[in-house]
Amino acid sequence: MALVLARRLGSGAVVALMVALTVFALLHLSPGDPAAVLAGDNATAADIARIRTNLGLDRPLHVQFAAWLGAVLQGDFGNSLFSGQPVAALIAERMQPTLSLMVLTTAIAVAVAIPAGVLAAWRPGSILERSIAAISLTGFSVPVFVVGYCVAFVFALKLRWLPVQGYAPLENGAGPWLASILLPSLALSTSYIALIARTTRAAMIEVLAQDYIKTARAKGCSDLSILFVHALRNCALPVSTVIGMGIALLIGGAVATESVFAIPGLGRLLIDAILRGDYPVIQGIVLFFSFVYVAINLCLDLLYGVFDPRVRL
Structure with a gap:
């Protein structure tokens, strides 16, 4: 190991x-x-x-x-050419909104996509499976900023359930923080949900055709036990791989989402730096995102041994 x-x-x-x-x-x-x-x-x-x-x-x-x-x-990302502030300080100042957006988006995507993929594989060819496939295809095809404007129009302007723009720091309370970040997370999670759900469905269909699943059915195991105990664990490797690869999708989508919802995160900072040609800030943010991506995929690689003991060999 x-x-x-x-x-x-x-x-x-x-x-x-x-x-x-x-x-x-x-x-x-x-x-x-x-x-x-x-x-x-x-x-x-x-x-x-x-x-x-x-x-x-x-x-x-x-x-x-x-x-x-x-x-x-040595931990020094340089100073901004325009503000003169250290790039590390600018990243630390804008880090919480972006990480909050990415964490909540991942939680929503995993909570929705994996059960949807399992249900789609449970009844292949049914109306349920076709509906989930159609919704997944739509979610993967529509750009993030379009989804963002749609959910903002419905839930913020029409229903007035949530604020349209802005960000409330976590220090102000969990309620205001969640209200400010929920709509952006829902918008950003659509393509991520589609990606995970399609992968889960494909992996589950392959696993459900294995002989040990037939044996479990012959022993009288319930469908719920077969799906979520026997089959889903053996789908963990491809699903977790897609979750890790999808972090790149979240990083790119966070830039557009933060612009739509006026969230003062790293995405907004990156756009401002690009427009001004602030090289140190651009380099620092992109390098920070690459570190996050590599670290998350490293953790997933190490979890492979937990999901499948054969990987340890």
């Missing part, structure tokens, strides 16, 4: 390094000059050159990357 953990940590470090290199190269090779934006419309070429020198943007790219990566390894 220790060897598996070491391999996973090594592969995760390589992935994080490749993400850092790719993001750095794309940002610095793309059109636009943050020094010109900082200097303003009336700045001269000398003013822009002076700002570039002060920011270190006139150095060769490999020198800039080495300096930035060395600072990151």
Whole structure:
């Protein structure tokens, strides 16, 4: 098990390094000059050159990357080019709304999608299965921002059950926090629910055709016991893999969702940084998201041994 953990940590470090290199190269090779934006419309070429020198943007790219990566390894993500604040402080300030959105979205998706996938596999070809498949296909096809506007119109503007926009920190109480984050989580969970439900259905159909399921039925086990005790556990590997891979879907959807519902999270911060060309902030946020993605998938890899003892070998 220790060897598996070491391999996973090594592969995760390589992935994080490749993400850092790719993001750095794309940002610095793309059109636009943050020094010109900082200097303003009336700045001269000398003013822009002076700002570039002060920011270190006139150095060769490999020198800039080495300096930035060395600072990151020491926990220093640099400072924002516009506000001058440390990037780590900006990320920490905006972290709670985004993590709250992702955690609640994952909880809703797992609670809805897995039972839906199990029920769809229980009666293949039935009206129930076709309905779940149609709903899953629709949820996976409709963009997140469209779903966000729809649920905001229905539940916030028409029914007035929940606030339209904004975020209440958890420190203000669980009730206001949940009310502010529930609609965005519902909107973001639609495609995630569809992905998990379709995977669960496919895995369950395959497992329910195995001989040991027929033996369980012959012994008189109830359908509920067969579905959720015998079959579902053997579907844990593909389902958990999809849940881990879907984190990337949540990260991308969180950017659009936070914009629709005016949530001051990392997605909004990332959009603002992109519009201004704030390289350190963009690099820091993307690298943080990559760390989260790698860490979650590492935890799921280690859980494989819990779901299936054969993996430990």
